[in-house]
Amino acid sequence: LIVFLYITLIDSQKSKSSKSSKSLKNSKNDTIKKEIPFIQKFYTKTLGEIKVDRKKGRLPPKGSILNCIVKCSALHGCHCVRINVETSECNTFVSTVDDPNSERNTSVLEKYVYYTNNGNREGNNVNLALGKKVTQSSTYNQFRAQKAIDNDKRTESKTSGGKEKRRSTLPWLQIDMKDDHVITGVMLLSSDEKSVHDFEIRVGNRQISKSEKGTHFKENPVCYAYEGSDFLQKAKPKVVKCEPCPLMGRYVTxxxxxxxxxCPNPGDNYLNLAELEIYGYIPK
Incomplete structure (x- = not known):
């Protein structure tokens, strides 16, 4: 009888433990299910693929993604995270020093899943370049740099080219945002589409100097890069995004x-823009 009661007691405890464990697991799953819409509402997956392993299941697990995003949400100015697909290691990107886009090697990028903070979604379509200070490497006639961000597609900025003394072999245009902004994308428009070729858009806190003529500016992280002369079609705007992550900084170059x-005149580099718009938000 004593043995019977003992076995019954043990079975009862196991049953309670099993129910408690199952209840805890279900509670955790319910929490994750509730939090996934939070991820979708405030964060966007920009790069990487979720994998499914027969033994390990979903990689990275939803819980790991959620934990990483919650960690980012608690950090002032955090605008992007990446989660290692195999190890679930979480990296958050906060300061202007962080360069989440530096590892552009495909084999490296495939190891991660990237999520970006949407910031102020309504503000992501607002042109932040309006009213800002802008400079360019040189100026051809009356085509001042300010005309690239004046919200008037009929006016244009243009740097010197050809045999002009003031010309720069690697022309540039830089916008001073006055304060740190998280830059999500840039729109480019030109009536001379061949002038916008083999270019880089960089974001950071390093200001380019007019004395740096003919120098490839590499001080700030790359938002977007393009190789070739077929990027633009005449008089048609094109928007590019900073990927896999937005970048934070004061200057957009x-x-x-x-x-x-x-090009019609190879080696004759000049930059001609009808309009340049900048999208993003102020970090909170």
Whole structure:
């Protein structure tokens, strides 16, 4: 009888433990299910693929993604996270020093899943360049730099080219945002589409100097880069995004970084813009 009661007691405890464990697991799963809409509402997956392993299941697990995003949400100015697909290691990107886009090697990028903070979604379509200070490497006639961000597509900025003394072999245009902004993307428009070739858009806190003529500016992280002369179509705007992560900084720089090999005048680099718009938000 004593043995029977003992076995019954043990079975009862196991049953309670099993129910408690199952209840805890269900509670955790319910929490994750409730939090996934939070991820989708405030964060966007910009790069990387969720994998499914027969033994390990979903990689990285939803819980790991959620924990990483919650960690980012608690950090002032955190605008992007990446989670290692295999190890679930979480990296958050906060300051202007962080360069989440530096590892552009495909084999490296495939190891991670990237999520970006949407910031102020309504403000992401507002042109932040309006009213800001802008400079360019040189100026051709009356085509001042300010005309690139005056919200008037009929006016244009243009740097010197050809045999002009003031010309820069690697022309650039830089916008001073006055304060740190998280830059999500840039719109470019030109009536001379071949002038916007082989370029880089960089974001950071390092200001380019007019004395740096003919120098490839590499001080700030790269938001977007393009190689070739077929990026734009005449009089048609094109928007590019900072990927896999937005970048935070005060200065946004567009620079031609090498000679155009298939332009009408190869080696004659100049930058001609009808309009440049900047999208993003102020970090909270």
């Amino acid at each position: 567009l620079q031609i970084v090498k000679n155009c090999t298939d």
